[in-house]
Amino acid sequence: MDFRPCIDIHNGKVKQIVGGSLKDEEDSAKDNFVSELEADFYAKLYKKHGLKGGHIIILNPKQSEYYDEDIRQAKLALSEYRDGLQIGGGITSDNAAEFIDMGADKVIVTSYVFKNGIINFENLEMLKKAVGKDKLVLDLSCRKKYDKYYIVTDRWQNFTDVTIDYNTLDMLSEYCSEYLIHAVDVEGKAGGIEEELVKTLGCWGKIPVTYAGGVGSFSDLKKLKSIGNNKLDVTIGSALDIFGGKMSFEEVINICKGEVI
Numbered sequence: 001m002d003f004r005p006c007i008d009i010h011n012g013k014v015k016q017i018v019g020g021s022l023k024d025e026e027d028s029a030k031d032n033f034v035s036e037l038e039a040d041f042y043a044k045l046y047k048k049h050g051l052k053g054g055h056i057i058i059l060n061p062k063q064s065e066y067y068d069e070d071i072r073q074a075k076l077a078l079s080e081y082r083d084g085l086q087i088g089g090g091i092t093s094d095n096a097a098e099f100i101d102m103g104a105d106k107v108i109v110t111s112y113v114f115k116n117g118i119i120n121f122e123n124l125e126m127l128k129k130a131v132g133k134d135k136l137v138l139d140l141s142c143r144k145k146y147d148k149y150y151i152v153t154d155r156w157q158n159f160t161d162v163t164i165d166y167n168t169l170d171m172l173s174e175y176c177s178e179y180l181i182h183a184v185d186v187e188g189k190a191g192g193i194e195e196e197l198v199k200t201l202g203c204w205g206k207i208p209v210t211y212a213g214g215v216g217s218f219s220d221l222k223k224l225k226s227i228g229n230n231k232l233d234v235t236i237g238s239a240l241d242i243f244g245g246k247m248s249f250e251e252v253i254n255i256c257k258g259e260v261i
Contacts, residue, residue: 001225002233003256004210005046005054007039007077007085012069014039016238017059017188032188032237033244043077045242047084049253053210055108055137055180055235058089061154078103086137088180093126100131107131108180110139111153117160124175134177140164141182141212142197149183149197156184164197166204173207180235183213190216190239193224202228210235218247221255 008015014035035042039056046054056077058070067090074087078099087099088108096107112123127136141156142149142164149164162168164181172179181201183194193214201209211228212235215221224234236252239245 001228001230001256001258002053003051003253004233004235005042005051006212006235006237007042007054007056007073008059008237009039009056009070009073009089010059011066012073014042014073015059016243035243039073039077040080042242043080043085045249047081049250051253052084053105053178053208053233054085055210056085056087056089056104057108058087060089062090075102086180088137088139091127093123093130096127096131096135100135106135106137106177108137108139110141110151113138114151114153114160114162117158117162119162119172124172128175133175136176137178137180138172138176139180139182140168140172141180141184141187143184144194149194149200152184156182156187164200166200169204169206176207178208178210180210181212183211186214187212188238189214190245192216193220193227195223195227198224198227198232202231205229205231208233212237215239216245216247218251218255221247221252225255 016033017031056074060066060070082103083105086106086108087104091107091109092112099107140151143152151160151162183197186194210233215236216239237243239247240249242249
């Protein structure tokens, strides 16, 4: 299990939010933590610890008054840790290569691929052509409905008709090099992981999968490692001490590496 750190940017600030609270209207969200530090501070920290494959997520839409400031923050982080971080939020086939040139190792995409509730294979092909499969991460963040996990888009606000199952994971893996999957209903709450989802992902494991959502203690982290068959990487936000939480950033790294039992 690798620890994949995060830099979430909302309203021009590095933040940790409650995932299900994000709304485009008035750029609102319920904040868990708002940093007074800029994004390059966190990028430098992750680089110091040799943590690769972490992600920057821009949480405002392009039409937001804060979007330009979000991009400024993202550029600071990418300049500090070139080829060490991925970036998502508003990525399309038109701008994906720009973010790679900006210093992103990979781009992360959801809404551009899942249009009108279904998979847009034309857009998938264009993305693959624009940056290549090896540079593309698909964000399959999901919420539970009718006892199934459905992929959600547009900053986790809208349900698609696409469920997280082995057929979906197999099919989409032909277009990307890895998955990022937030369990949105527990994201930012540090109240425990989505065990059913973790079991599904841990039994698949054909390409790298990073799980996010609900890890609030070291017991949660160890449970994730066990239930996920040690096949899942993990990102933790609000629960980390660097974001105002109680979990030691360095101890999380050690547990993921297997250096602490």
